[in-house]
Amino acid sequence: MNESKRLPAVDRVLQQLPDLIEVHGRQLVTGCVRAELAAAREGLKHDLPLPDEASLLAAIRRRADDAGRANLRPVFNLTGTVLHTNLGRAQLAEEAIALMVEAARSPCALEYDLASGGRGDRDDLVSGLLAELVAGGSPDIAATIVNNNAAAVLLTLNALAQGKEAVVSRGELVEIGGAFRIPDVMRRAQVRLHEIGTTNRTHAKDYAEAIGPKTALLMKVHTSNYAVTGFTATVDEQQVASIAHAADLPFVVDLGSGTLCDFAAYGLPPEPTPQQALAAGADIVTFSGDKLLGGPQAGLIVGRKDLIAKIKKNPLKRALRVGKTTLAALEATLRLYRDPDRLAERLPTLRLLTRPVADMAALGERLLPAMQLALDGFATVSVEACASQIGSGALPVERLPSAALVCRPVAKKPGKSLLALERAFRSLPKPVIGYIRDDAYHLDLRGLEAKDEAVFAAQLPDLKL
């Protein structure tokens, strides 16, 4: 008899899986049953035995659970990079999450003026707040919001300098990860890049001499992801602003990260703020929503009201605008900045960056026995000092002292064991992402807050090495 005739019919298998159908729906489960039966038939061709009923059902359940699980999965970011672009950058504050959920669930006054009953402008939801936070509520300052900071730079350049020239120092022609390069963005914005100075030194006279009839603006770009040290010279924002204004040209600053708070006050390395750039004479500043600001992915363009009006009229604005959930998260995040006393508590990005080392070390000691048990015979585990970085291009050379669970494989040549450790942690129900350095697998505890400690510990017995 043909062995494959002994495989059950699809309908018969389905009858045994009512609970799975309840969770995933009949169509998905039927597909999984067919796929597993086909795999069994294929196995027969290679002289593999038919699976027994229990293992067939288990395989179908695994397949359905895999297919039914969201692709965008939450993970533990224990890489030591707080704002990790590949892991979604900033974690949102609870206040931001709450307003996002409300905006998603119900109609909302996105472009509707509740006072007049007429049409509103979505940028107005945050424009006043931004003017308040970066310019003491100055009525001459406005803002417009786009999809990310790359879009903010593209739109600003196209709106203010299309067909003309923008002057930028050679020391600031940055490439940000993921192929954002200032010269390429300029080209796409149909702006001619007028490079001045050299890689390491640019002087005030370089800016002044570059200005001609084709010049549309002067621009500075924050060299966020690298540092030029040694024999260097840059021109500060105040000087570039006065050169631009003497020629009646706007001065644009791409800040990249752009935190709104004074990092030094939190014991962190200083990072330029939009407040400082505007006070120094910048007419427009651009920065990201999901870097140090700690909000959703967005690009914020803030500055002189007349220039913002011009930027908003550009047709690209419509193509690059953000949706209601982004604006909800951004508004709620910005509101938190009104209360600096509680900011480090409520804004996860700042909370993570300012965590005391002693906290993280104590967390490590609490988790140590469970880690040692889970890795028994495979690797030794200890709590050690390590250094985290801020990430997303912010403060590239600064390191923040932290504590890590460090796993050292017992094998003489640890290479394969390290990769196995990485894979095993990545395969947990809530994947754990660490990093390998100096023949050891590190889990930087800065990214593990006490509120998530129980979930982390509970899945350790599932580690498969």
Ligand SMILES: *Cc1c(COP(=O)(O)O)cnc(C)c1O
């Ligand atoms: C990160 C960064 C960008 C790009 O910002 P996104 O929000 O990632 O699009 C542009 N300019 C600078 C200086 C940056 O640091």
